[in-house]
Amino acid sequence: MRAYVSAILEANDFEVDEAENGFEALRKIPRMQLDVIIADVNMPDVNGIELTRFVRRGPGHADVAVLIISTDAARHDVDRALAAGANGFLAKPFTAEELLAAIETVRSGAGQAQ
Amino acid sequence: MARERDAEDLWQSLSRSGEALATEEDYEHGYSREVRQDLRRCLTFRCGGELYGLSIHDLAEITKPMSTTPVPRTADFVVGIGNVRGTVIPMVDLARRLRLVARRTGTSTRVLIVNHGGELYGLVVDGVHDVVPIPPEAFEPPPGALGGARAGFIAALARHGEEILIILDLAVVLDPRDFVRGDAGPRGRA
Amino acid sequence: MSTARPTTEFVPEAQEVVEEFSRRLLELEAGQRTGVEEPESLNAAFRAIHSLKGLAALFAAGPIATLSHSLENALDALRLGRVPLNAATLDVLFEAVESFAALLAAHEHETEGPGIEGLLGRIDALVGRVRPERAATELPGIDESILSVLTEYEEHRLRENVRLGRTLYRVHASFDLLAIDVGIEGLKARLKEFGEVITYLPSADSSADDRIDLDILLGSNAEHAAVADALASEGVSVHPLVREGAVREPGGSTSAGTHDVGAGYVDPERVLDDPEVGVGHDVSLRSISRTVRVDLARLDQLMNLIGEIGVAQATLVDSVDRLRRRGAAPDIARELSGELRTLSRKVSLLQQGVLDVRMVPLGQVFDKLARVVRKLGREAGKEIRLSISGEETELDKLIVEELSDPLMHMIRNCIDHGIESRAERLATGKPPVGRVELRAFQRGSRVVLEVEDDGRGIDLRQIRESALRRGLQREEDLREMTPQQIIELVFMPGFTTRSTPGALSGRGVGMDVVKTNISRLSGIIDVNTTVGRGTTFSITLPVTLAIIQALVVQTAGQTFCIPLNSVLESVMVTRNEIRTVDGAEVITLHGKTLPLCHLARLFELRRQASPERSRIYVIVVGLAQHRVGLVVDDLLGQQDVVIKSIGSALRSIPGIAGATELGGGRTVLLLDVAALVEEAVGREIGGAAASASSPSEVTHGA
Known part of the structure; x- marks a missing residue:
């Protein structure tokens, strides 16, 4: 799934950096200038909700847009992620167009917050 | 200049650009033609009533007096060992080392942490003053007639305005052979 | 667009995932046999299928995607406890493994795969049998802010832990941000010994912005103290998650009449769940190894016990000596002192044995680093060959632990900045694969660790x-x-050559930390670099056991440490037991004459105006044939200490080996016993030692 997302984004001239798990994401987020963080709500160890909360509370990265991806079945988890401050949600499976559209939506949403 | 300055203050001024030297603009606009490049920056400090200078290259840090552990079998000028963020360093009472009248530890007492031969040493001094730029021609060799107990410790004298700074020869001041008390140990006895 | 990736990548990748899935099923099956729940394995199986589904969609592998989609649903229900896991369920899941294998083979050869309709039906049937919703376990008192960040699965596991009667703990840990994903590994493994990690809650409110605080939710059958003690060495704190209102403190008291309020409620499943098997027993299929993992804290406990035995033994020696002096039952007294001597030898062997257990080969850390290299190399898109030598070199466990972070920083720097990209390497005539070498070897009494890369080297101009x-x-x-x-300068705090703040890590990020950590271990770090050729970082550590057990003593108001391995025993004597032979003080110990020397006199310490003590302590130290009783005022205890250099100016002081920190910022001197004994034998006692020796000692050549 990560490879899929990366492939789509790179093909559309986004600069992409991947994290294998939540901890790697925690390590990288404060050191990077990011536009969007795309996280599966069910990431190992540090889930998407916790990651969102972390992003929102960080001094240098509170404004970064967070797009949560998940299966429709995990609606409950998605709601919590949105409550924690995620900007949007994309249900799996999705097409490249859907992903790009979702990214645009969360970016503009987060941009207004700035 | 004669005003006592807080070590922290002074340390800050070391890392900031010095007022007597070139500013960033000078660098860009041909600073090399207008401003001297060969000035040596020295920390001035007081010890036993006299003014000394130490090249800031030798200086690692200035701290307030710290607790020390006495070390037996050492010369009287070795205050003991101190601990600078996990590194154990020998602490030297500079006044005693120079055989001057030692002043009592007061509020202006500071420890100069100096780097000599890749190791750190603490020099306890009566107070620190300032960091001053000194051109090479202001340095003079120590007059031979100066004699006295300190003569060997002095590397040079430097004129700074009205004052004369004594520039110490750290290699002599921190000569390891002097740290161990002469009569200690079996070899010393023999 | 993205489906254009060659299928050759798909099959091996998918096979790996299926293998992982199959391994997890085997674990689950083993768990079923022994009656142990394996939530972790179930969740991992779910994840495996989840990623397989993603892969299959990416490569347009239709039937595989369909099958994994249906399996994912079933596994989700299983992991959330909606569907029971039993042998029949596992049969269906194993059937899926077979089908995946066949489907993958078909995909590779572009042939028609086996039909999966039947299997899909059986999988969907699993989900159909949804277990009647068990009344949700109450979670009173658990902070809503915690619940609100848990996924449904994590919340389910939280409830399960409560239902199983486990205590919930909040384990607080703090990590260097740069090292978190590796640093967490060790803690993860430790936590698993105690129960189940429900989730990791990061906090951005850390004190420093290069650190990250984590709260880890742990469900465990262990008592608070046990968990806290065992994890103390990991630098974490453990707090029970208090469930207000419903709390029964472990062993705590409520009012007398209601103290067994919980006894009327017996959860049948909890009775079945034998606590002996329930937690901490990793029923895995891994090979049985001849080694066990030992907690450092337990070793410390052992060391302390040994210390206490030593004290008891000293008292016994004292009593036996008194018995002998009174001449009462001389045969028994002699027997006793003989046995005591044997005991004391065994105790010191035991002590050495425990110390040896602390020595671990550096290979442990090297393995971890090899994983880091692989991962970082992949991350940076660089191919790197790591060669390792000297992994058998041993150091104290504590040092090895302390080394892993600095080494990781160094490796990270090598890969991020030392090794060039493939293209750049080819352009400069270098082999395309970068080389990183990790070496350890002993040089005299020191251990040297080197990290060498064949990258671009450090450009002085850039640093400047x-x-x-x-x-x-x-x-x-x-x-x-x-x-x-x-x-x-690369070791200065805040140094980095990267100009863009968004970059992953600049050279030097953490190098100041590296230097600090290394010097804390009394080590030295050197850099050697040639532009275009590569960089070598070398760390030199003292092995003279940088960490040793020391006896902490006090005399004339000053504290000193004596390396325990040079202490034969310590006894308390009263002043009237001291005799003078030929002008030298001696005592009789185990029937032999022991020359004394006062540490305060040796060091010419000025005695404070305290009354002369009637009891003094004699530390019996010895080398080869010489034994000397070092007299001190007080024994303060035993402690693990890190030997620090006192610098070259003070190195030559006879009798002093170095310094150490005793906590609370106190720096104390560590004695060089060999030098002191040599000096005492030659100086204070002179010929007295020889002439005072009893004939029996001479004959035995002791």
Whole structure:
């Protein structure tokens, strides 16, 4: 799934950096200038909700847009992620167009917050 | 200049650009033609009533007096060992080392942490003053007639305005052979 | 667009995932046999299928995607406890493994795969049998802010832990942000010994912005103290998650009449769940190894016990001596002292044995680093060959632990900045694969660790520019610096050559930390670099056991440490037991004459105006044939200490080996017993030692 997302984004001239798990994401987020963080709500160890909360509370990265991806079945988890401050949600499976559209939506949403 | 300055203050001024030297603009606009490049920056400090200078290259840090552990079998000028963020360093009472009248530890007492031969040493001094730029021609060799107990410790004298700074020869001041008390140990006895 | 990736990548990748899935099923099956729940395995199986589904969609592998989609649903229900896991369920899941294998083979050969309709039906049937919703376990008192960040699965596991009667703990840990994903590994493994990690809650409110605080939710059958003690060495704190209102403190008291309020409620499943098997027993299929993992804290406990035995033994020796002096039952007294001597030898062997257990080969850390190299190399898109030598070199476990972070920083720097991209390497005539070498070897009494890369080396000009840009140095100062001094700027806090703040890590990020950590271990770090050829970092550590057990003593108001391995025993004597032979003080110990020397006199310490004590302590130290009783005022205890150098100016002081920190910022001197004994034998006692020896000692050549 990560490879899929990366492939789509790179093909559309986004600069992409991947994290294998939540901890790697925690390590990288404060050191990077990011536009969007795309996280599966069910990431190992540090889930998407916790990651969102972390992003929102960080001094240098509170404004970064967070797009949560998940299966429709995990609606409950998605709601919590949105409550924690995620900007949007994309249900799996999705097409490249859907992903790009979702990214645009969360970016503009987060941009207004700035 | 004669005003006592807080070590922290002074340390800050070391890392900031010095007022007597070139500013960033000078660098860009041909600073090399207008401003001297060969000035040596020295920390001035007081010890036993006299003014000394130490090249800031030798200086690692200035701290307030710290607790020390006495070390037996050492010369009287070795205050003991101190601990600078996990590194154990020998602490030297500079006044005693120079055989001057030692002043009592007061509020202006500071420890100069100096780097000599890749190791750190603490020099306890009566107070620190300032960091001053000194051109090479202001340095003079120590007059031979100066004699006295300190003569060997002095590397040079430097004129700074009205004052004369004594520039110490750290290699002599921190000569390891002097740290161990002469009569200690079996070899010393023999 | 993205489906254009070659299928050759798909099959091996998918096979790996299916293998992982199959391994997890085997674990689950083993768990079923022994009656142990394996939530972790179930969740991992779910994840495996989840990623397989993603892969299959990416490569348009239709039937595989369909099958994994249906399996994912079933596994989700299983992991959330909606569907029971039993042998029949596992049969269906194993059937899926077979089908995946066949489907993958078909995909590779572009042939028609086996039909999966039947299997899909059986999988969907699993989900159909949804277990009647068990009344949700109450979670009173658990903070809503915690619940609100848990996923449904994590919340389910939280409830399960409560239902199983486990205590919930909040384990608080703090990590260097750069090292978190590796640093967490060790803690993860430790936590698993105690129960189940429900989730990791990161906090951005850390004190420093290069650190990250984590709260880890742990469900465990272990008592608070046990968990806290065992994890103390990991630098974490453990707090029970208090469930307000419903709390029964472990062993705590409520009012007398209601103290067994919980007894009427017996959860049948909990009775079945034998606590002996329930937690901490990893029923895995891994090979049975001949080693066990030992907690350092337990070793410390053992060391302390040994210390206490030593004290008891000293008292016994004292009593037996008194018995002998009274001449009562001389045969028994002699027997006793003989046995005591044997005991004391065994105790010191035991002590050495425990110390040896603490020695671990560096290979442990090297393995971890090999994983880091693989991962970082992949991350940076660089191919790197790591060669390792000297992994058998042993160091104290504590040092090895302390080394892993600095080494990781160094490796990270090598890969991020030392090793060039493939294209750049080819352009400069280098082999395309970068080389990183990790070496350890012993050099005299020191251990040297080297990290060498064949990358671009450190460009002095770049360092100079960066130091200037960051305001770390002034231009004229830089001009006066030697190349070596300039290279050493990389160890300054805040140094990095990266100009863009968004970059992953600049060279030097963490290098100041590396230096601090290494010097804390009394180590030295050196850099050697040639532009275009590569860089070598070498760390030199003292092995004279940088960490040793020491006896902490006090005399004339000063505290000293004596390396325990040079202490034969310590006894308390009263002044009237001291005799003078030929002008030298001696005592009789185990029937032999022991010359004394006072540490305070040796060191010419000025005695404070305290009354002369009637009891003194004699530390029996000995080397080869000489034994001397070192007299001190007080024994303060035993402690693990890190030997620190006191610098070359003080190194030659006879009788002093170094210094150490005793906590609370106290720095104390560590005695060089060999030198002191040599000196005492030659000086204070002179010929007295020889003439005072009893004939029996001479005959035995003791």
